[in-house]
Amino acid sequence: MILYYAPGGCSLADHIALIETALPYRLIRVDRGKRTEDGRDFLTINPKGLLPALELDDGTVLTENLAILVYIAHRAGALLPENGLDRWRALEATSPQRPPSTEAGRPGLSRGGSRKRPRAHAAVPSATRDRVPCG
């Protein structure tokens, strides 16, 4: 799988989920001009132009953070309980995630990331935190 990401954006949640589940993946960074680090027009990958996007091994591209997070959890059989209130609480906790920059009223893909949200940052297990280059 390939996670298209930008530093400090909502793709960080998917990156953490990939690390936590130990599924194989690689990262491709997308810049503000919607160009991938390997020189492609990101709009050919996600015509909505938004991150995150997850490219599956067969080339299918999933978009929308919640869908991607549930896909990763389903694929790994981890992170999201199958039944019970814990399942709905996990989705409840996931839904409001958004880039810190939009919380401040500015558009996404800006810098700052989890440094502006020390409590959220602290909630990420340190072993995972140390491996995330985009937070």
Ligand SMILES: N[C@@H](CCC(=O)N[C@@H](CS)C(=O)NCC(=O)O)C(=O)O
């Ligand atoms: N509904 C989308 C929203 C994604 C979104 O807003 N992504 C931001 C980064 S966190 C983005 O790509 N912004 C770039 C832009 O607005 O051009 C989702 O949940 O995945």
